[in-house]
Amino acid sequence: MAVNKELMKGSTGTLILTLLARKQMYGYEIIKELEILSDGLFEMREGTLYPILHSLEESGHVRSNWVGEEGSRQRKYYSITKSGRGLLKERKQEWLSFKGAVDKVVFGN
Amino acid sequence: MNTYKRVGEYIESVIAKIRFRECHEEIRRELSCHAEEIRESLTSVGLNDSAIESEIIRRMGNPVELGTHLDQVHHPKIDWALIILASAALGSGLYAMALVEKLNLQLIWFALGLIPCLALSLLKPKLLQRYSYSILFVTMGIGLLSFFSNVRIEGQPYISIGPLNIKIVDLSVIPLVVGFAGIFAAQLKESTSRRLINFIVTLVPLVSYCSIGSAYPALLYFASVLVMLIVVSWPFQWVLSYAGIGSILFSLLVSQKQFVSGENFSQLVHAERYTDFVLYFLKDSTPVVSAIATTTLIALMSYMILRSRQIKSLYGRTLSAGIATIFGVGILWGTFSNLGYLPMPATGVNIPFLSYGGSLLVGHLALLGILIGLQRRKNIQLLA
Numbered sequence: 313m314a315v316n317k318e319l320m321k322g323s324t325g326t327l328i329l330t331l332l333a334r335k336q337m338y339g340y341e342i343i344k345e346l347e348i349l350s351d352g353l354f355e356m357r358e359g360t361l362y363p364i365l366h367s368l369e370e371s372g373h374v375r376s377n378w379v380g381e382e383g384s385r386q387r388k389y390y391s392i393t394k395s396g397r398g399l400l401k402e403r404k405q406e407w408l409s410f411k412g413a414v415d416k417v418v419f420g421n
Numbered sequence: 422m423n424t425y426k427r428v429g430e431y432i433e434s435v436i437a438k439i440r441f442r443e444c445h446e447e448i449r450r451e452l453s454c455h456a457e458e459i460r461e462s463l464t465s466v467g468l469n470d471s472a473i474e475s476e477i478i479r480r481m482g483n484p485v486e487l488g489t490h491l492d493q494v495h496h497p498k499i500d501w502a503l504i505i506l507a508s509a510a511l512g513s514g515l516y517a518m519a520l521v522e523k524l525n526l527q528l529i530w531f532a533l534g535l536i537p538c539l540a541l542s543l544l545k546p547k548l549l550q551r552y553s554y555s556i557l558f559v560t561m562g563i564g565l566l567s568f569f570s571n572v573r574i575e576g577q578p579y580i581s582i583g584p585l586n587i588k589i590v591d592l593s594v595i596p597l598v599v600g601f602a603g604i605f606a607a608q609l610k611e612s613t614s615r616r617l618i619n620f621i622v623t624l625v626p627l628v629s630y631c632s633i634g635s636a637y638p639a640l641l642y643f644a645s646v647l648v649m650l651i652v653v654s655w656p657f658q659w660v661l662s663y664a665g666i667g668s669i670l671f672s673l674l675v676s677q678k679q680f681v682s683g684e685n686f687s688q689l690v691h692a693e694r695y696t697d698f699v700l701y702f703l704k705d706s707t708p709v710v711s712a713i714a715t716t717t718l719i720a721l722m723s724y725m726i727l728r729s730r731q732i733k734s735l736y737g738r739t740l741s742a743g744i745a746t747i748f749g750v751g752i753l754w755g756t757f758s759n760l761g762y763l764p765m766p767a768t769g770v771n772i773p774f775l776s777y778g779g780s781l782l783v784g785h786l787a788l789l790g791i792l793i794g795l796q797r798r799k800n801i802q803l804l805a
Contacts, residue, residue: 339451340458358455359482363490370494370800372731388451 324356324364326407329392329400332374336391339365365390373399427474428456431484438488443545444495444801456481500728500796506721507789510774513714517699520706523777530779534786541790546798549791550736553603557622560596563589564629577635587780590630591638591771595784597626598645598747599791602740605653620659624666631670637770639674640754643667645746652742653735696776697769700759714775718752725749725792732799741795744788748773 331337331345339361346354368374373396380386392400432452436445456477463473481487511531518527541549549556567578567589579586604619611619623646630639647667650660703711725748729741755772757763771778773785 339455357482358452358480359487359490362451362487363494366491366494375733385457386450386454388454 320354323407324360325368326400326403327354328361328364328368329373329396329403332390332392333397333400336389338387338389342390368396372396425456425460425470425474425477428477431478431481432456434484435488435491438485439492439495441492441495441497443798447801448491448495452481495800497797500793502724503721503728503789503792503796506717506724507774509717510714510721513703513710513717514699514775516707516710517703517714517775518777521702521777526779527777527782530782531786534783537783537787538790538793541787542793542797544794546734546737546740546791546795549599549740550603550607553600553607556596557600557604560593560600561626564593564626568633577633585779590633590635591641592780592784593626594638594641594645594747595788597642598649598743599740601646602649602743603736605649605655606736606739616655616659620663623663627667627670631674634674636671636674637754639671641747641750643671644750645743648746649739649743652739696771696778697755697765698759699776700756700772704759715756718756718772718775722749722752728792728796728799732795734798734801737795737799741792744792747788748785 327346328342331342331349337345339358342365343356343358343361346356365374369376369390373393374390375393376388376390378386378388432449435452436449439445439448459477459480460473463476468476515524515527515531518524563580567580570578570580570589572579572581572586574586574588577588577590580589581587601623608615608619627639627643627646630642647660647664650663700711700714703714722745725741725745729738729745732738732741751771751773754763755770755776758765758770759772770776771781774782778785
């Protein structure tokens, strides 16, 4: 079942930070890992991923470094920073509150 | 990927929407690597080249949208906090100059300094790095020529250009630090013999400053180079050797009594109230401005140190750390010697932006311009 794009919009940053909190990854790896962990539900386009990744880096929540020599396979790995971990913690709290409220209204839990 | 013309064109369409040209190379490389990953995964499925290309482009998405979003992220940002702090310090300095009737002359130097400040803030740092050796040798050459200058003030050589006297010894620290930053950052895997040559070359200016009794530029240079060596992670024994030799040279300098003694202290406080003792003078005349000036200068120094660590490229980080050290040593030594906690060198200490510095004010504004330029590009890794 495909998920509405609008539902994904607000969560993409949180998903990326969650993956990077586990280990450093490069762009393609992030997309593949997300697909695997969500059982195929989240199919992030590269056009969505890179602006968010670069924005997170600009704000200091992730950092990047190139691995590999010029001329051979190079990959730009991203890793979470201390402020990124702080942001992730906040976003997780926000998600729990949001999810709880939606569940209450929609399912009466 | 050379055979995938459409993918190449796609990536160029994305890049074309990004106005900040200096990040083009890095983004192009990242998108190319990503496309290559997709290609590899699809090749194993048995698709032909044309189908693979189409699938890569489909997955990457609309190039205009992607380019526009990346453009919004990579818009170069001016470090307003740095500019505001520097302006506050400059403002305090101009106020002090107004009190001692040196404002007009200081404003001329300030106007002259704005030219390199603006030019260097727009200049690509990789150009500075490319000419590191040239900057170094030209500076050393001019420094050597200045020893033959017949304009001497307090025993220090000056170069005269019309009515303007340029204190070449103090000013030379600035291009030397810029030159060495480029050399250190570019030679991470150098051989032992090459490192030894660089080590010896690094000591030449330090020995020269100490030999003519210039304690202030000697300390500025020594501290800046030491910090830069640590930033580029030179082997510990080399850094320790440099620190050891520098300390020995300073001990010799101190033993030659190159510092102001107690009996002529109060005389000099009045005579040099617009240069070395400007903070002392402000403390007596306008304590509020003195407090603002001191606080602003300490905040400026702290901010420079903090921001230098956030620059991604090694050259940018090294140069930024060297510049922060120049300001830091000047601010700390100037402040503490004015308050009486540190000795004042006989040849004086210029407190950046505060003291009547003339050519040094131009030099400090040039360094500010370089810092602004580095901060605009702080997230670009492939600076060199």
